[in-house]
Amino acid sequence: MHRPTFRQAHGQRIFQFILLLGMAACVYFVAQYVKQRLDSQGIATGFGFLWDRAGYNLGESLIPYDGDDSYGRALLAGFSNTLKVAVAAIFFSLFLGFVAAVAMLSGHRTAERIAKLYVRVVRNTPVLLQLFFWFGIFTVSMPAPRETYSPLPHLYISNRGINFPAPDGTAWAVIAIVVAVLLAAFWLSNQRRQAGKSGSWIFLLSTLGCASLMILLTRAGVIAFEYPAAGRFSINGGATISPEFLTILIGLSVYTGTYIAEVLRGAVESISTGQMEAAQALGLSQGQGLRLVVLPQATRVAMPAVVSELLNLVKNSSLGVAVGYPELVSAGNTAMNQTGQAIELIAIYMLFYVTLNYVITKLSHVLEARYEW
Amino acid sequence: MTPLKTTLAMASICAAGLATMAQADLISTIKDRGELTCGVHPGLVGFGAPDENGAWQGLDPDFCRAFAIAILGEPSVKFVPLSAQARFTALQNGEIDVLAQNSTMTLTRDAGLGLNFPMFNFYDGQGLMIRADLGVTDAKELDGASVCIQQGTTSEYVVRNFFTDLGITFKPVVIESGTEFFSAFFANRCDVITSDLSQLAVVRLTSDDPSQYVVLEDIMAKSPLGPVVRGDDKDFMDVVKWVVYATLTAEELDITADNVEDMKNENNADIQKFLGVTPGVGEPLGLDDDWVANVISSLGNYSEIFERNVGQDSPLGLERGQNALWRDGGLMYSPLF
Structure with a gap:
């Protein structure tokens, strides 16, 4: 591939700018047209509904969500x-x-x-x-x-x-520390191995140590599980x-x-x-x-x-x-059914998946x- | 691509996006096409399901036929089975002329979707069905139960409000596909299934052993069902509305599929006008004067349609209940013809 001369590059840039402008105008006109059509059919438009109360529950969600929260929150929970x-x-x-x-x-x-x-x-x-x-x-x-x-x-x-039993708050903290210790031990033993020294014992020792610590803490009742x-x-x-x-x-x-x-x-x-x-x-x-x-x-x-x-x-x-x-x-389709705002919701799906x-x-x-x- | 080609391609995309759909009025479109397209339930015995010959049977398909007879003089209907989630979009974008798919009228659907519910043809309520061996008789005992809910219905909202008002919790299992929705309940994935009472009756009856399931007496919400049309064609909406009223009025006047020809000779000005012997019922709707007589002679009055599909002459055996005429203590009430 040859590098374009300054003149060519300049020409291309102007053309690209015009193209971009044309595309933006096209999107704008289509959006305007769709809006006008929806208005004439009496179909509600806009993203205002995202702040309204959703009123439906989800079977499970990683972030806390309840039916009293907004549609926006419901979508985030779904995501x-x-x-x-x-x-x-x-x-x-x-x-x-x-x-x-x-x-x-x-x-x-x-x-x-x-x-x-x-x-x-x-x-x-x-x-x-x-x-x-x-x-x-x-x-x-x-x-x-x-x-x-x-x-x-x-x-x-x-x-x-x-x-299965769910660990409580303290248990999660202990698990986090254990994971951090094990990762550090793994890294350290790897470093030593690359330097030509024996390193596996560090990892093995810390694994044993962590395991016995976990058992000890559970026995002592410091960390508990919800059964x-x-x-x-x-x-x-x-x-x-x-x-x-x-x-x-x-x-x-x-x-x-x-x-x-x-x-x-x-x-x-x-x-x-x-x-x-x-x-x-x-x-x-x-x-x-x-x-x-x-x-x-x-x-x-x-x-x-x-x-x-x-x-x-x-x-x-x-x-x-x-x-x-x-x-x-799934979360969005319920919102779509309740609000009827299909185009907005599909745009939101696209945004989430593209991101x-x-x-x-x-x-x-x-x-x-x-x-x- | 040369700059010129790119520009032309872009312009054509733009033009395609902007092309307007020419919209003639729906009644003439249907007459030209010689066929009415009607959205129905993909499989709900009594309310819309294909029989062993592939012909659509049920309360809703019969009303689709009634609309077609009124407009075309013959029951030429193209049935389009639609899921709960897809039905309103299919109507909005013109894939179907009218939707008769057990649709509950709500404020949003009637006012926010660009659609219109001209009138009700079935009064229903949302209920709960549960396995008999759980021994539950009252919805208050359902704390912590899993509830199977079908997506695209009013159920998700109604169930939450109902359980919250009772101060008890539930675990929703929301499923879009109709088949998976029922099979999840029968496989004991959920303790409770919620839907309109008529639909629960169908589901219970089509199960392996209906005695294993009970429908609770609690009614969570009203569920008025009716055909749905687009809001931008008032003439077509009027036809749909008055076809349903015609079946009710025929019942009031004791006109049935069998006696409609005899009734034409009855010395009663109301009946003569109603059946098109004297002019009057066709012109305001842009139809022929004999449209009522045509509808009744091939499908019967409301009572006949009801009993044949969901009432005493059907496996479902539903009572008329709220769907009886006003004079019999029901809610069905037709204005004057």
């Missing part, structure tokens, strides 16, 4: 649920995709066949259908609340979800993972996992066998060759495709509306930069 399921599903689908890709590349016949079957079946059926399937599993096939299955003390599994208990209708108290959340989490992870598996497999296979041969000729073992030569190149190839699958996953979370998971679209996916894209660029050379 918090979208974030929750999106983040969890991203991790699960990457994990599943990675495992399936390794199985397909392993050369182990059975593992390869199972992984291929998984990819073929799941990738070739519509995701909504799969969500209905999982919804059936988690609501119809699970035991009813009165016949709750309890594999561990205080852990209940039924078609009302999974109930679930059978109520009149279902298990009450403790923390709950709802069947709707499980449906959308498992459904999307399993579905997106197949795409990620194929992308990863393709990426590794795209690296020419010569690379591995060269690595081995230099005296690297098979594992080292894979880790130091093939994988860094494959990651670079796979990254953009994987990210675009993850963006799809985030958008697909809007299917939660079909299976009763109160994510953004979320923009952030993910930016994060992925940071990661991609690490694989540039």
Whole structure:
């Protein structure tokens, strides 16, 4: 590509400015026209409703929300649920995709066949259908609340979800400290290992220390848990993972996992066998060759495709509306039904999804930069 | 792309966005098309569901046919099954001419959506259905229960107010798809399902074992149902309104599908005008004078439509109750023809 001369650049800039102005004018005229049409049909417009009382409850939400709060708050609560399921599903689908890709590349016949079957079946059926399937599993096939299955003390599994003891405030603080200590220990042991000294014992020791501290504090009653208990209708108290959340989490992870598996497999296979041969000729073992030569190149190839699958996953979370998971679209559709302001709400959906996916894209660029050379 | 091409492409997009939809009046459009498009429930036995031959049966489809007969002289209707969430949008954007899908009239829907509820053809109430083995007889005992609610209805709002007023809590499970909504309840995902009482009766009856479920006596909210039209065509709205009134008036005058021809010879000026023997009922609506006679002879009066679809002659066996004529103690009251 040749660099444009000053004159050309100048001309382009003027043209771009005119183009931008034209587009802005176009958007403005269309908006004006839509507004005029809606007014003539007597359909309410504007974003004022966001501050009105919503009057409906959501099944669950990450941020506190009650029906007395505003529509705006209801949408934020719905978005918090979208974030929750999106983040969890991203991790699960990457994990599943990675495992399936390794199985397909392993050369182990059975593992390869199972992984291929998984990819073929799941990738070739519509995701909504799969969500209905999982919804059936988690609501119809699970035991009813009165016949709750309890594999561990205080852990209940039924078609009302999974109930388990919830840590109280102090317990959360202790958990936060423990996580921080473990992360620090991990970092420290890594540093030492890179310096050629033995470091694993630091991590092991702090894990043991933290575990015994947790047990000690629980025994002493310093930290407590809220235990679930059978109520009149279902298990009450403790923390709950709802069947709707499980449906959308498992459904999307399993579905997106197949795409990620194929992308990863393709990426590794795209690296020419010569690379591995060269690595081995230099005296690297098979594992080292894979880790130091093939994988860094494959990651670079796979990254953009994987990210675009993850963006799809985030958008697909809007299917939660079909299976009763109160994510953004579900919360918004109720608002749409009550206020009738469809255009405004769809604009808000777009804004939320574009922002979320923009952030993910930016994060992925940071990661991609690490694989540039 | 050259700058010229880009500009032209942009201009065409702009023009497409601005293109106005030419809107003729709806009655002539329907006459030209030879068919009325009507939005109905995708599957609610008695109120709108296809039978084994794929023909739409129910109270609402019958009223769709009545509107078509009044305008076209024959029941040419294209039925469009619509979910609760999609129905009003489909009407707003002109996909259907009229919506007859168990729709409750509310202030927002009537005044804020650019729509109009010309009149009611079924008075309903929102209730609760629960599994019999839970032993609940009063809604006050439902503290902490999970409630299955269908999205796109007035239920979400009503349920919250009802439970809050009673000072008890509930866990909503809001589902858009009609099938998943029912199956979630039958799978015991929720303890309670809420909807209009007539709909609960249908759901209970179509379940594997109706004796396992009871509909509580509490009525959470009134639910007046009726056909819905767009607000920008008053002539069509009048037709919809007066077709429903005609079925009620026919019941009042004891005119049925069987005796309509005989009644034409009755020496009664009101009946003769009503059935189009003497002119008067067609002209103000822009219809032929025999439109009432046509509607009644093929579909019957309100009582016949009711009993055939949801009343004593149907599996549902609903009582007339509030839907009886005013003279029988109900709410159905037609103005004068």
